[in-house]
Amino acid sequence: MFTKQRIAVIHHSIRCGILSAFGIYIVFLVRTGTLVQYVEPGLAVYVKLSAMGLFATAIYQLQSAFQEWQGYSAAACDCNHEPSRSVAANILIYGLFVLPLALGFLF
Template identity: 65%
Template sequence: MSTRQRRMIIHHLVRCCILGAFGLYIVSLTRSGTLLLFVEPNLAVAVKLSAIGLFATAIYQLQAAVQQWQGVDPAACDCNHEPPRSLLANLLVYALFLLPLVFGLLHG
């Protein structure tokens, strides 16, 4: 397995975890009845439905990681782009998504 394949597997798995965590966070806010503290009541249904989209996208990222692990390049359609090579750039990009999630979990 090449270094590029390992890097892409890690990126797909990190994306899967972040998307799944946001979906789970929306579900937990809904179950606890605190979703309306964060969103407009008229948008509550749309936010709840967005959790389904987040889970679907997380499953797609997991599937892409598995395909990459099996040696099949999921980017064969040329619709994907390479993540930055810099570790600092990757940490910054993923931190932008993780920071709101962490603050939300610490708040509740």
């Protein structure tokens, strides 16, 4: 069975992957010139800046995963939200973020 530490590492890693994928998708849309098909041209600058924020947040999640892996827990300061214990709930929650990504990359 998974320990609490290993579950935290897995969740941080999944969050890092999802945030990175959203950032990569925005960069892909910018590189292919199709970003203006999805957002107003005046807002394109802010969407590009949001990709930088997504990458920064992904790096933070990766750092949190490494800290959990090394035994330093953010839960000690009581400033971390614990994920659900239900596997089905976690699949549903992460699926809500992965489904639009998958559709975006496929189409």
